[in-house]
Ligand SMILES: Nc1ncnc2c1ncn2[C@@H]1O[C@H](COP(=O)(O)OP(=O)(O)OP(=O)(O)O)[C@@H](O)[C@H]1O
Ligand SMILES: O=P(O)(O)OC[C@H]1O[C@H](OP(=O)(O)OP(=O)(O)O)[C@H](O)[C@@H]1O
């Protein structure tokens with residue numbers, strides 16, 4: 001049975017459960033459930049604090065887990081990222097009241113409040129900046145107003161929390177983060193778990209593809225086929241079938257959902273007709 005850690009709370013929890021559900025796994029019905037077994041898929045899910053997940057996985061007691069890249073790095077756990085999942089995207093940045101610092105190099109001698117001490121201490125050390133770090137559990141934006149620190153380092157998504165606290169970012173992002181699948185370093189290829197881990201990853205990749213691609217069908221004249229195929233190369237290569245009307249073919253290919261409208265315009269412009277897209281519900285590449 002594959003043992004998988006899933007975030008039990010916070011920004012990662014809902015989207016992680018949605019993705020697992022879409023990948024065909026049973027998920028807990030109540031937010032108080034700590035673990036569930038999905039016998040059909042031979043998987044056991046453990047609902048844990050996102051911050052602790054890399055530590056559980058690095059201990060070897062759980063095979064893999066879903067957490068944030070920033071949380072993995074911050075934990076310093078002996079685990080690595082094996083698949084990015086595309087949700088809970090954020091940057092991790094320094095911020096302060098305007099006029100406090102122009103760049104990271106100005107932070108020497110200052111106090112930085114953060115929930116991510118591991119990331120911040122390492123970043124400051126790498127840059128050779130001698131600043132103190134004070135650990136707070138959350139809502140760190142308020143630390144400056146209350147005089148606990150001159151600078152904060154925190155997760156920034158839309159920037160609303162910083163704006164509401166009257167803070168500005170300092171310098172470039174320290175890192176960019178998103179939800180990821182983590183596995184203990186060196187566990188690759190271990191007998192027993194390996195094929196199950198790979199099957200799990202294929203299912204999640206299938207969800208990612210189904211979310212980002214659509215299927216496109218259209219008819220075009222044989223003379224235009226090469227230009228049309230250049231616009232819709234598909235993942236391997238498009239399917240081309242003859243039409244009853246001579247001189248015409250039907251083409252079918254997967255295209256990135258974000259580009260679908262532009263591709264439809266370009267296909268129309270070269271004479272393709274009956275262009276339509278359909279959603280992909282599940283996929284195995
Ligand atoms: N507003 C946000 N937008 C996108 N990702 C976020 C946001 N806030 C936190 N994250 C991401 O969520 C993960 C942190 O999860 P965690 O549950 O510890 O904190 P949280 O989501 O802020 O929840 P809470 O602080 O309410 O417990 C990190 O990977 C972080 O980058
Ligand atoms: O740039 P934004 O879109 O405003 O998002 C970033 C904010 O979201 C998270 O806070 P959360 O609400 O989880 O509170 P916390 O600080 O207590 O973790 C994070 O810690 C930032 O404060």
Ligand SMILES: [Mg+2]
Nearest residue numbers: 010011138139
């Ligand atoms: Mg938070």
